[in-house]
Amino acid sequence: MSTPRSVVLERLAYTVTAPVLAAAPNLFPDSPVNTVVQVAGVAGVGAWVLAARPQTTGAGRKILRWSPLVFAAAVDIAARHTIGWGPWCLDGILAAGWAATGLLVMPFSRHTRRSHRPALAAPAPAPQLQPALAPTPEPPAVQLDNGADALTRQVRRLWENRGMPGKTIVVTVDPHEGMPNDLTLLLRASEAGRPITGLTDEAVAAAFAVDVSDVRIEDVVRQYGRESGPGWKTVHVTPDLNERRRATPTTREWWADRVASGPVPGSEFIKKVRDHGRKVTHYIAQVPDEMGEPRINLHTLASALKTKYDEGRLFITVDGNQILVSLWDSSPLAQVFPATRELLTPDKDGRWVTGYLGNGQPARNRVYTDRGAAHGLFVAPSGGGKTQLMALHVAADALFGAVVMLATEAPDEKTAALGEHTARYGVGALYMIRLLRVLVALMEIRGEMLWDDGQVHEWAPARPGCPYRMLSAYLDEFLSAARNGDYGPEIMDLAELVSVKGRKYGVGLKVAGQSVYVQDGFTQLLCENLRENCIPVVLKVAPKKITDMFRALGIPAEYIPDPLPRSFSAAEAGRIERVMRGEPEPASDSNTGGAGWIVEGKEPSVLRTLFMDFKDGIDGFFPDTVATLTDYEIRELEARDLWFDWTEPPRPGEFGPEPDDEDSDGDWDDTPRKSGRKKTAARRDTVTSPRQALEAIRNLSSV
Structure with a gap:
């Protein structure tokens, strides 16, 4: 094995440097060689200090490596301070000892150097070809045997x-x-x-x-x-x-297999509750919070519950991430809920029961809001239960103590019966426009009436000292009256004015009709004002009109409900047998009158209104006395020539200046005057009281 070149050079350096260390201080005391040696010694001491730090690795090797420089400086200093070469040639002995020491510690200071040249290795033998060995088969995995059963x-x-x-x-x-x-x-x-x-x-x-x-x-x-x-x-x-x-699942298993995997994806069953008294079964479930609002397919859910969506037995209530599925034995919308005086009496918040929702909860309306007197909006086709609904509201207002006035475009038996319990009742567009003029005048009059504290306030039911009563004005078949050629435009203008300002003066406007479409004459302003200050009720709307009807009421598209069925009664079984025998189908029970939607929030809720039986009499639903305007209000109206018998023909100058005699051709029947008087109008105005209207209807029905 050959010696590395660096080792040979280091040994040579020690051998050559030793005589210089001994001779330089004695022969040339001021030589730069002495300075270089001493500076190198100082550097070696500094390297010792750095190597001795705790975080330094290989401290011993580094100290040995720098020790020749330190010892060389020590030899140089000693040689400079001895006389001559020193006793017994001490300077030479120290230099020779320094060289020997360097040669001695050199192997210990070099054994871990990273950059030293490795020793030359012997050449590797040539690879020998080995015969191929057969592959060793992998041992099969062994099953556990730990004393199992x-x-x-x-x-x-x-x-x-x-x-x-x-x-x-x-x-x-x-x-x-x-x-x-x-x-x-x-x-x-x-x-x-x-x-x-x-x-x-x-x-x-x-x-x-x-x-x-x-x-x-x-x-x-x-x-x-x-x-x-x-x-x-x-x-x-x-x-x-x-x-x-599959054969007999539990309710939780049935929900997971039939409902959570389809109709209500991701839902988890919580519990099932059976109400035997009301004959309804409730299923309560929820979806995880991260899924947001539950997504429900009503038709597939009805199929899973073995019913049909249009039978009116299935109702869904969503509360956050929880779901209530109510399945009735028979549709609650097919039931009859008799009206009672207790249900119609407003509570301390002005709320009263107008019917029952599909889930069995009471559906409540109100006679006033936190902003003043409540308006009303009733929409229903002919035979949909509009007069019944209006009767419930009239009774609630009367039981609250309000002054009620009723004007209808055409007389019928039920509205005439209601008229007996109102302060004023009349028929025709002429009567309606006079009523609206009085409402506008009352807003002005009440705006100047002083309360008990001597101040003028906006009407509030809870504030004491009010000098007047709340007033509810009902306009039946409003759109028909608004289309009247003589009085229609003013009727619409006055209705808009009352809908905007009436609530502040305790004046509520209740409008009933078959449509709220702008194209049918219902203005957008009137619709919005009524919608914001009332709880609308929509009954039995034709399927093709539902979307437009609720869009006109400001309902978002995602909350527009599906149409109601034509009948809530279940179809009779045995249709195939009847077809085979050639028998006719049983008559369909049209029992959807009074069924519809109440719109209290952003989403309409299905309801069935209370039933007030007019045949048995309705006196028990109303207070014994009919509330009227105060004497002061009546005097002010009389001073304005607005309080008189509104059933009489138009007064001279009531609707503008009378035409001159020469402008009239004498044909009274064919050419109406500017005042709006017509021959047909005079005939309609012959009914001067509710009792006369009832008598006229009875006479007509007996012909």
Whole structure:
């Protein structure tokens, strides 16, 4: 082995430098060589200090490496301070000792150097060709044998005979109580430290000869003292459970299989409640918070509950992420809810029961709001229950103590009966315009009336000292009157004015009609004002009009309801037999009158209004005395020539200046005057009181 070049050079440096260290201080005391040697010694001391730090590695080797410089400086200083070459030639002895010491410590200071040249190695022998060896077969994975019971050993043998699906080993087997063929297996990878990647439901089902739907593979739940992770799996094989679940599922299982997987995706069943008294079954469920608002398919949900969506038996209530599914034995909308005086009497907040929602809750309306007197909007086709609904509101206002006035465009028996319990009742567009003029004048009059504290205030039911009563004015068949050629434009203008300002003076405007469309004459301003200050009720709208009707009421598209069925009664069974025998179908029970929607919030709710039986009399629903305006209000109206018999023909100058005699051609029947008087109007105005209207109707019905 040859000596590295760096070692040879270092040895030569020690040998050559030793005489210089001894001679330089004695022969040339002021030589720069002495200065260089001493500076090198100082550098060596500094290197010692750095090497001695705690965080420095290899401190001993570094100190040995720098020691020749320090000792060389020491020899130089000693030689300069001795006389001559010193006693017994001490300077030469020190220099020779320095060289010997350097040669001695050199191996210890170089043994861990990173950049030293390695020794030359002997040449490697040429590779020899070896005969090919037969591959060693991989030893088969051995199943665990830890004193398991007979069932576990049997399953392990079966698992091994089936080829160990997914290269897994059966660790434990847990049977299910009462299910002889159901098992839960704990598996791990046959190779330690390897994940289980090839295990599938099909492979496990084939191993146990069961259906794929009877197998469920899960990750191992992490537990203290037991391994988990991708190298472990839990397998449930449950053919008996699934067979029982298909035949007689529990409510929770039925919900998971039939509802959570389709009609209400992701929902979790909470509980089922049966109300035997009301004959309704409630299902309560919820969806995870991260799913947001539940998504519900009503038609598929009705199918899962074995009903039809249009039977009116199924109702959904959503509250955040919770869902209430109410399934009635028979549609609550097909029931009749008799009106009572207790239900119609407003409470301390001005609310009263106008009917019942599809989920069985009371549907409430109000006689006033926090902004003043409440308006009203009733929309229904002919025969939809509009007069019944209006009667409920009239009774509630009367029981609250309000002054009620009623004007209708055309007389009928029910409105005439209601008129007996109002302060004023009349028929025709002329009567309606006079009523609206009085409402506008009352707003001016009430705006100047002083309260008990001597101040003028906006009307509020809870504020004491009010000098007047709340006033509710009902306008039946409003659009028909608004289309009147003589009075229609002013009727609409006055109605808009009352809808804007009336609430502040305790004046509520209740409008009833068959439409709220702008194209039918209902202005957007009037519709918006009524909508903002009332709880509209819409009854029995034709299917093709529902979208436009609720859009006109400001309902967002996602909350527009589906049409109501033509009948809430279930179809009679045996239709095939009737067809085979050639028998006619039974008559459809048209029992949807009074059914519709109440719009209190952003979403309409289905309701059935209370029923007030006019045939048995309605006196019991009203107070004994009819509230009227105060004497001061009547005097002010008389001073304005507005308080008189509104059924009489138009007064001279009431609707503008009278035409000159020469402008009239004498044809009274064919050419109406500017005042709006017509021959037909005079005939309609012959009814001067509610009792006369009832008598006229009875006479007509007896013809």
